Structures are given as C-alpha cells and as structure tokens.
Amino acid sequence: MAKSEAGRPVTPDVSHVRGPDTPPLRDETIGQALSAAAARWPEREALVSVHQNIRWTYKELNDKAEALAAGLLALGLARGDRVGIWAPNCAEWTLTQFATAKAGIILVNINPAYRLSELEYTLNKVGVKALIAPERFKTSEYVEMVETLAPEIAKSTGELASAKLPHLKHVIQIGGTPRTGWRAFDDISGLAGEAERKAVAALADELDCRDAINIQFTSGTTGLPKGATLSHHNILNNGFMVGRSIGLKEGDRLCIPVPLYHCFGMVMGNLGCLTHGATMVYPADAFDPLAVLQAVEKERCTGLYGVPTMFIAELGHPDFAKFDLSSLRTGCMAGSPCPVEVMKQVISRMHMRDVTIAYGMTETSPVSFQTGEGDPLERRVSTIGRVQPHLECRIVDLDGKTVPCGEPGELCTRGYSVMIGYWDDKEKTAEAVDAEGWMHTGDLATIDAEGYGNIVGRLKDMVIRGGENVYPREIEEYLYRHPKIEDVAVVGVPDPKYGEEICAWVKLKPGESATEEEIKAFCKGQIAHYKVPRYVRFVPEFPMTVTGKVQKFQIRDAMIAELKLDVAKTA
Numbered sequence: 001m002a003k004s005e006a007g008r009p010v011t012p013d014v015s016h017v018r019g020p021d022t023p024p025l026r027d028e029t030i031g032q033a034l035s036a037a038a039a040r041w042p043e044r045e046a047l048v049s050v051h052q053n054i055r056w057t058y059k060e061l062n063d064k065a066e067a068l069a070a071g072l073l074a075l076g077l078a079r080g081d082r083v084g085i086w087a088p089n090c091a092e093w094t095l096t097q098f099a100t101a102k103a104g105i106i107l108v109n110i111n112p113a114y115r116l117s118e119l120e121y122t123l124n125k126v127g128v129k130a131l132i133a134p135e136r137f138k139t140s141e142y143v144e145m146v147e148t149l150a151p152e153i154a155k156s157t158g159e160l161a162s163a164k165l166p167h168l169k170h171v172i173q174i175g176g177t178p179r180t181g182w183r184a185f186d187d188i189s190g191l192a193g194e195a196e197r198k199a200v201a202a203l204a205d206e207l208d209c210r211d212a213i214n215i216q217f218t219s220g221t222t223g224l225p226k227g228a229t230l231s232h233h234n235i236l237n238n239g240f241m242v243g244r245s246i247g248l249k250e251g252d253r254l255c256i257p258v259p260l261y262h263c264f265g266m267v268m269g270n271l272g273c274l275t276h277g278a279t280m281v282y283p284a285d286a287f288d289p290l291a292v293l294q295a296v297e298k299e300r301c302t303g304l305y306g307v308p309t310m311f312i313a314e315l316g317h318p319d320f321a322k323f324d325l326s327s328l329r330t331g332c333m334a335g336s337p338c339p340v341e342v343m344k345q346v347i348s349r350m351h352m353r354d355v356t357i358a359y360g361m362t363e364t365s366p367v368s369f370q371t372g373e374g375d376p377l378e379r380r381v382s383t384i385g386r387v388q389p390h391l392e393c394r395i396v397d398l399d400g401k402t403v404p405c406g407e408p409g410e411l412c413t414r415g416y417s418v419m420i421g422y423w424d425d426k427e428k429t430a431e432a433v434d435a436e437g438w439m440h441t442g443d444l445a446t447i448d449a450e451g452y453g454n455i456v457g458r459l460k461d462m463v464i465r466g467g468e469n470v471y472p473r474e475i476e477e478y479l480y481r482h483p484k485i486e487d488v489a490v491v492g493v494p495d496p497k498y499g500e501e502i503c504a505w506v507k508l509k510p511g512e513s514a515t516e517e518e519i520k521a522f523c524k525g526q527i528a529h530y531k532v533p534r535y536v537r538f539v540p541e542f543p544m545t546v547t548g549k550v551q552k553f554q555i556r557d558a559m560i561a562e563l564k565l566d567v568a569k570t571a
Contacts, residue, residue, distance in 0.1 A: 007386030015395035031102035038062035068099035070192030079104035113528035135176025153181035227423035239271025250277035307335030307467030335467030463492030
C-alpha cells in the first residue's frame with residue numbers, strides 16, 4: 001500500500017485513508033504528563049473555574065492531584081478500582097480526573113442528567129467503589145437520589161454496605177451541607193499519611209500508559225448503556241492531536257462550556273490544554289450562553305468549544321454585540337452536524353478564523369476526523385475534515401468490502417484511539433470492534449478523493465439531541481415498563497433548537513387510556529431529561545415491513561408532516 005499523506009487515500013479511488021505518522025504518539029500516563037507540565041510551566045494558570053472563583057497554576061493542580069490521589073489510597077482504594085464522579089463542570093471534577101490517573105484508579109464518568117435507574121445500573125455494571133457528587137444541581141438532588149438507592153448511608157460509619165449497590169463502599173460529597181455517612185471532598189486529601197504519599201510517587205513509574213483509566217457510558221441499542229473503557233494512551237494522545245489540529249499553543253486560554261463527563265470536555269478540553277500548556281477555562285457549571293460570552297471577554301480566551309446548538313445560542317443572545325470577543329482565534333465544533341451558515345457566522349462574528357469541525361465517538365477517544373487550519377474555507381464548513389495522525393479509516397459496504405471514493409457506507413476506524421472494549425461485555429465489544437481492530441461506528445459516511453469525510457446518515461436510528469447521543473431503544477425499553485403500554489416506537493424528529501427531539505409513538509394495551517402528560521411524567525426523574533419524549537402520540541398500529549420490523553422513517557415523515565417541521569440541511 002502506498003503511504004498516505006495528510007490523511008489522503010491509501011490507494012487511489014478507494015475510501016480508505018491513513019493519517020500521517022507525525023507527530024509521534026506520547027508514551028506516558030496522564031499523571032506523568034501533568035507532572036511534566038507542572039515542571040515546565042509551574043506558574044502558568046492551568047485551570048480557571050469562573051463560577052467558583054478558582055484559579056490554579058499547573059504546580060498547584062499537580063500538587064492537589066497528588067494529595068487527593070494519596071487520600072483515595074488512604075480510603076482503601078487501589079490501582080484498578082473504579083471511582084465514579086456524578087457532577088456538573090467544576091474544579092473538583094478535574095482534580096478527580098487527574099488524581100485518579102495518578103493513583104491508577106479508573107474514573108467512571110456519570111452523566112449529571114442521569115436519574116435513579118440509570119445511576120443504579122451504571123454503578124453496579126462497573127463496580128463503582130467510591131462515588132463523588134455534589135449535594136444538588138438544578139433539579140437533581142444527587143445526595144438524596146444516592147440515599148434512595150442506598151438508605152444504609154445514613155447509619156454508615158466507615159465502609160458502606162448497601163443491598164442495592166453492593167460494590168459501593170464510600171460516598172464523597174462536594175460542598176453543600178454535611179450529611180451523615182458522607183465524607184467531605186475537601187477532607188479526603190487530609191486522610192493520607194507518608195505511606196500513601198510514597199505509594200503515589202511509586203505509582204508514577206509503575207503505571208502503564210495502556211492501562212484502563214476511564215470508563216464513559218454510551219447509550220446502547222440494546223437499551224442499556226455500555227461502558228467504553230479507555231486507556232491513558234487513548235485519551236491523552238487524542239487530546240494532544242485535537243489540540244494540535246486547532247493550533248493550540250502554550251499560553252492559550254480555552255473556554256470549555258461543554259460537559260466534562262463527555263470526551264469533548266475531559267479529553268479534547270482538559271487533556272488538550274494539558275499537553276499544550278494552555279489554560280482550561282470553565283465559564284459555568286452547565287452551559288449558559290451569557291456566561292460563555294462573559295468568560296471569553298473577561299478571561300481573554302483564545303479558543304472556544306461547543307456543539308452547534310451552543311454556538312447558535314451564543315450568536316443569538318440579545319447582548320451578543322456588547323461583548324469583546326476579539327481575543328478568540330480558534331476552537332472546535334463537534335457533537336452533531338454543523339449547519340454551514342452557523343459555521344460562517346462563528347468565523348466572521350466571533351473572530352474564530354481557525355475554528356475546526358471534529359467527528360468521532362466515545363469509543364474512539366473520541367476524534368478520528370477533523371478539519372485543520374490549512375483547509376480551505378469551503379472544506380472547513382462542509383466536511384468533517386481528514387483523518388487524524390496515526391489513525392486509519394475506511395468506508396465499507398454491508399459485506400465489509402471497502403467502497404470506491406464518494407460512495408456511502410459504514411465508517412470504520414482503527415488505531416491508537418480505539419477503546420480497550422466495553423467493560424465486562426465481550427459480546428458487545430466483538431460486535432463493535434472486529435478481529436482486525438476496526439471499530440464499526442454505525443455511521444454512514446463518504447470519503448472523497450482528497451480524503452475529506454462527510455457523515456450522511458446513521459445505520460442505526462440514533463438521535464442526536466443538542467449534542468447528546470440518544471438511542472431510541474433505551475427509551476423504548478424504559479417505556480415498556482409502563483403498565484398500560486403494549487408497544488412503543490421512538491424516533492427523532494427535526495428541531496430548530498436541539499437539532500432533533502424525541503418522539504414516542506405508543507400503542508396502549510386493549511381497554512387502556514392514557515395522556516401525553518402521563519407518559520412524560522412516568523419518565524421524569526427516572527431517565528435523563530433529554531431522553532424524555534417531547535412528543536407522544538397514541539396509535540393503534542405502527543407502519544411495518546412484511547417481515548414485521550417497524551418502519552421508523554415513516555413515523556418520522558408522518559410527524560414532520562403533522563408538525564410542519566423544517567428538515568435542516570447541511571452541505
């Protein structure tokens with residue numbers, strides 16, 4: 001095979017591309033990378049959490065991470081154990097990310113929007129031994145929800161013993177009113193003695209960069225989330241490569257309004273900054289367009305991340321014109337397809353001349369395609385760019401054969417970024433990653449003769465709502481629990497704000513009646529708010545194929561017609 005250059009096709013006229021071999025991959029752990037950053041840029045700001053009024057230099061962040069790592073060991077946690085963090089964006093989240101990495105403890109990202117059934121499943125699936133959470137956030141009473149699942153906490157002294165959460169031994173509270181049975185986050189570092197501090201220092205050399213260090217749950221078509229397991233090598237290098245693609249450099253200040261529990265925040269954001277000597281700037285605990293505009297101006301941010309809906313909200317804010325955004329230069333838009341017009345406005349009105357588009361998935365750490373600073377404007381607004389360094393991508397047909405350039409098929413990715421696998425699920429891992437190491441994304445894509453990719457659809461019926469991947473089957477599985485529901489079909493329908501919204505067609509059991517509000521109420525508090533159907537319709541039958549499969553495209557088309565919705569077009 002001919003060697004490709006800058007993500008160009010491996011062989012002419014075939015949809016198979018390979019990224020360049022430079023720069024070399026980093027062969028270090030996240031903990032080692034932080035120590036190196038602290039030695040190189042000790043006084044440079046590493047983290048600014050605007051809403052918390054927190055500013056830490058790289059030296060301070062490294063010192064705090066080592067102290068917290070030692071404290072976690074003092075609790076009895078050990079290399080390979082799982083610690084869950086269930087919290088919005090905050091300095092404690094990032095501190096936990098780096099502390100667990102230094103201790104060799106696997107960080108489990110829990111979506112702040114999760115409710116009881118999702119939380120219970122997640123904690124038990126991967127055997128979370130310690131859970132870190134704030135008292136509350138927005139409508140989520142985190143402490144109360146955990147205590148609902150584990151009422152034993154209130155009487156616990158020392159290690160927890162819970163019937164529903166048998167693996168969970170420690171609950172750690174960020175801020176708020178102290179609760180019986182909970183340890184204060186700020187007290188954990190103080191538990192460590194000399195032995196634990198020495199153990200952390202020893203682990204710096206003992207840990208392997210290919211060890212599992214992070215589990216991120218991604219919704220599964222089976223109805224249950226799957227724990228994508230990622231290594232230091234996976235995510236540190238991907239953060240580095242993404243940062244490089246946006247031209248991130250020493251002294252840059254990156255505004256990160258995207259959630260930390262997602263790869264966009266903790267990998268592309270945090271690890272991108274770490275590997276380039278830039279500053280992580282959190283404007284708020286959750287996305288707020290005004291807070292973003294204020295933070296960019298006040299902190300003189302040079303880069304900004306977001307999903308398209310975030311940029312749309314910022315551009316559309318009534319006070320947008322009042323803010324000086326001239327410090328901005330670069331950034332990244334990812335999570336769902338970006339309308340061409342929005343991209344052009346981001347470049348012209350927000351000064352982000354070097355902004356990029358990125359594509360990927362949690363299972364690939366996440367980014368595999370990205371536009372670059374040197375790409376022509378037309379390519380930057382109408383494609384997902386070219387394959388990242390050290391990665392290989394191809395488009396295959398239903399028989400697994402690589403298709404000619406320009407023809408659609410399933411996008412597959414191979415290389416350093418592909419996950420270790422789904423936690424404790426060999427079957428699902430084998431379905432996703434084939435024997436040759438190709439991750440089958442489920443996305444329909446094309447690759448042109450110059451190596452530029454485009455996403456044209458999805459093999460599965462996944463819905464992307466405001467940057468959140470939602471698998472209808474997961475919502476269907478939950479709604480099947482409703483005593484009145486006989487059958488249900490969930491689809492995504494176009495929405496001007498979120499890109500797509502959730503619609504459920506419900507077939508009730510004979511003799512039953514229900515209201516739209518009743519079905520929504522059944523979901524609230526049990527599944528994440530963005531999974532709760534916006535539209536509920538009661539129908540006697542579903543459109544079916546002759547083989548008995550629901551024709552979801554017909555449901556979608558019917559809703560588009562009923563609601564008179566506009567279908568957004570991207571180039």
